[in-house]
Amino acid sequence: MYASTVRNLLVRGMLAGLIAGLLAFAVAYAVGEPPVDASIAVEEAQAAQEAGAHAGHGAAAPGGAEEEEEAVSRPVQSTVGLATGVLVYGVALGGIAALAFSFALGRAGRFGPRATAALTAAAAFTTVYLVPFLKYPATPPAVGNPDTIGRRTTLFFLMILLSVLLGVAAIIAGRRLAPRLGNWNATLTAAAGFVLATGLAFVFLPPNSDAVKPGFPAAVLWEFRLASVAVQLVLWTVFGIVFGALAQRLLTPRPSTPHPTPLPA
Structure with missing residues (x-):
């Protein structure tokens, strides 16, 4: 495969990763942020209980009487911060997956660009996310x-x-x-x-x-992990579909337009 073709596939992979990241962000915001908010609420409730226990024994609460202000507010974290992280993640992995596609095309069997893109996305989802997740599943912030x-x-x-x-x-x-x-x-x-x-x-x-800390609500943990799987599944499914279409259009030769035969004088 020519270097120019690989470069074009890399650009299209990053573009497909960006599109997939946009849809993954929508899923993450809709189904991922509620369990994160619930996790933060549990953490704050436990911190308040510990502070009350220390106050009841006449001791100062850990970290001082005043809570430290967050460097970035929660609304910014759940919107701009989340979008930035998911989009950068999608673009980066889209580029890497496009390079893997360039290597696999023609070597993984007699599959066309769309089928190879789908297989690449499925393999990436399985090896990069699903298998590690089964061993070390995702946890909400501040629960460990x-x-x-x-x-x-x-x-x-x-x-x-x-x-x-x-x-x-x-x-x-x-x-x-x-x-x-x-x-x-x-x-x-x-x-x-x-x-x-x-x-x-x-x-x-x-x-x-x-x-996971003892006593953390199992329902919140389960919802967060399901949301994590949903985000990754949407990301790689959309990437496989979009990149497959872009790669198919790039790699499929266009039929040449026949030149009109001049009429005899």
Whole structure:
């Protein structure tokens, strides 16, 4: 594939990521922000109870009598801040997925641009988000132990790296097994190997036992995690559809217009 074609695909991938990010932001704002607000309310109620307990024992509340003001207000966080984060995330991942598409096109089977884009989006959703989420599910802000946030973040990104590497290894194994087993059996074998290797990673990687504080409402946690899955699902589904259409239009040769035959004099 020519460098100019890859560059054009990269631009279209970023554009598709931007469009997908806009729709993902709408979903995040509609279904993701209510559980975040509920989580903050739970945190504030617990902080008020702790402050009352300290006051009852004649001790000063932790952090002083006055609460620290937020650097960015909650309305700004839930609108401008959320939109900026989701859009940047969508554009960045759209560009990376477009490069992965450029490599996979023609190597992952006899699929056209739209089918390859859909497969790329599905693989990215599975390896970059779904598998790590199953091991280390998302939690609302400020519900875990702040002392272990660095360790929990490291484990999450390690799970992403392992998932991506195992996914690439499964694709390579499937391609090599196809001549002997056939495409269908090779795909099933590679998928089974991916599931087995991922299961072993789940067993040996340490859990995030302190990711959620004791007593946090299970309903709020469940709603937040469902919203997180919905946002990612919308993001990658829209990206696969939009980028597939853009790539199809770029890579499909246009029929040449025949020149009119001059009439005899």
